[in-house]
Amino acid sequence: MHNWDHTMNNLPVDMSELDDPGPTMSYHRMVHEAAGPTFVPDDMEELPNPDAQRFYDMIDSANQEVWPGCETHSKLSVVARLLHIMAEHHLSERCFDDICQYVNEMIPPDNVIPKNFYETKKLMRGMNMPVEKIHSCVNACMIYWGEDSELVNCKFCNHPRYKPTIQRSVSKKNLVPFKQMYYFPLTPRLQRMYAFKATASHMRWHTEHEVEEGVMRHCSDAPAWKHFDKMHPSFSEESRNVRLGLSTDGFQPFEQTGKQYSSWPIIVTPYNLPPWMCMKDPNLFLSVIVPGPKNP
Known part of the structure; x- marks a missing residue:
């Protein structure tokens, strides 16, 4: 067993800085959000368990220069950007390998950019997804x-x-x-919503916002929500309890090319968040992918 009660005091980043939305802290925050709110060891002299070691590797990569003297990018920022490009443009693993190889040929040889997709995936395992x-x-x-x-x-x-x-x-x-x-397990992602002040305060918005009589700005203003609160008072009295919405629909991911194929993604949305946040892409959690052709 490895107790995590005070790791953040020993990490190279001040946790209070992670709520700063500035670009310099974005990758540090990404790592800490992936670790979750209770990821903190109490004895730095003890050898970390595998989960802890992956976390420290991610912290190191967020601080590691791509090559000595490069101050604009870290190893983690480059890897995250490459994976984003791969997903955005539907690149194959072979194409990703070729890009990594070409980039490595152009920059100083003492760089830390992964040589292929396998090395990239191995590093990102620390994100706990x-x-x-x-x-x-x-x-x-x-x-x-x-x-x-x-x-x-x-x-x-x-x-x-x-x-x-x-x-x-x-x-x-x-x-x-x-x-x-x-x-894709949902509980760790919901826990991360409470890991930082910036998102934790918004998770109580459904209870703390001002209600205007006769106006429905959020589903918490609806009669169905209020009826649920009356039927389940022990649940509703704690504003941090999470209200989830579930939706699904079938689609054909390869409609333009290739053979016909359908799947059903199941999306879960935390309705604790205010209306300008709960329907944004980062807060629409892909929870299940069900292969078609029939609905789940």
Whole structure:
């Protein structure tokens, strides 16, 4: 066990500075938000566990110059920008590798820019962005989770869970499911909303804002919200409890080129936030991706 009660006092960045929206602190803040509000060790002489070590590696990369004397970019800022470009322009891993190789040829040889996508991904693991793969019925009847996690056939249509294999004896971990969905854990992201003053105060806006009679500026002004508060007083009396909205719709990611394929992203929105924040992209949390063609 590794207790995290006072790490931030020993880190190279003053935590009070992280609420400053200035560009010099943006990557430090990104690392601390990824770590979460309780990520703080109490004994710096103790060897850090793997999670802590990944966190310290991220802090180091946020402070590390791309090459000696480069003051405009850090290792982390370059990696984050490259990944953003890759996602924005739908680049392949091979294309990303070629870009990294070309950049490394142009700048001083003692640089710290990753040589390929694998090295980049290895560094970004410290951002703690896990994904869970959950098997599902090929006919969208059910998911194999919880008390149904050990089933090998759908309990509704009886379709097999796994694709047939030629080998007689195959370990369970090597079996390939007909279909699976991807779940991105929500709890750590909600915890990070309270990790810093800038976002923590906005998470109480739904209770603290001024209400104008007869005007609905936010869903907290609606009769349904107020009815929920009356029905669940123990929940509503704590303004930091999170109210979530869930939405989903199917779309074809490869509509222009390639074969027809559909998927259903499930988006979760924290409605604690004010109206000018809750519908912005950074606060629309992609929680689940369900492969099509049927809706979840």
